Amino acid sequence: MINYPNGSKPKKQTTKVPSKRKNITKSAANRGMALEKLISAANDYYLMHDIALFTKRPTPINVVKIDYAKGAKITNAYFEKQSTTDFNGVYKNRYFDFEAKSTRLKTSFPLNNIYEHQITHLENVIRHGGIAFFIVEFTAFDEYYVLSAADVIDFYRNGDRKSIPYASFKEKGVLVRLGLNPVLDYLPAVIKLFNL
């Protein structure tokens, strides 16, 4: 799925959905696409209430051609894979780094949409004392789990399986309690998971 820089998605593009998603229900697709927005809304809340500062990294774009005659208009460019993660920031002096993923499956979270670069990056974050984790949405259950990057890396590096069982999220992760404002109040789950 293509990620757009914050607020840059023009209205006329909002009906565009990657073709492989066309066969799923609209509500599930919306929910999946909404994860990043739910996190950004929570981040806005945390910032507004002086709780923490988390920001989304802009989507990396490979610029091929610029038309300087038209005020530096980019006329040829491609989306790049994020080599790090979607979000990072600071809570009580500590560095936070995390990635958000969504799955429609009911029994496991597939690891094939996590890139080797991201795993390496998260290993580096952990080595330097950062708080590294994933927020994973199971759209079928409307559930969101915080799972430590260390656990995800363990499955990625040491498992012969290509996914993390749903049961492992219940066992090793912390379920995010959904609220009204913010809806996805994920920080208490992170604090509990890491004993912060």
Added chain:
Amino acid sequence: MINYPNGSKPKKQTTKVPSKRKNITKSAANRGMALEKLISAANDYYLMHDIALFTKRPTPINVVKIDYAKGAKITNAYFEKQSTTDFNGVYKNRYFDFEAKSTRLKTSFPLNNIYEHQITHLENVIRHGGIAFFIVEFTAFDEYYVLSAADVIDFYRNGDRKSIPYASFKEKGVLVRLGLNPVLDYLPAVIKLFNL
């Protein structure tokens, strides 16, 4: 000056220099443009030697039009102003957030290329316990100073002047000792400035 995402600048564009820079010597222009690269080279060194993890935020780009028939080719987009800062990361658990700027002036560093958004962001970083600073290059002297964001904010918010005197960098900042590898070994200056 337009910033390009890492490694995305095509070869044929490398001779393009903003017109206002054409009247300065080529070496100074190169040096100015090189600051970001010097920092990234230092960051590579710190990562390689397990000292710290600092990454550059991708340049935010406002995507207006995508041609899906050509494999999601972006055909109309514009560079956006960075609403946060260029770099952030982690050193010994602590969150770091910093911006790099270069000036050709000999007597002061002009504040007009720092945006209100960036100042607000750095104020938030400080409030949440992050280490926030600027790396400022005086190309005329081939000198690089680390100055706390708190000091820059003080000049920005409370001064009636539109620049920070060169003397203030000597007084309040720490000069980066240039080396061979990495050339711009800025971290010791940060450690000294913040007593880390």
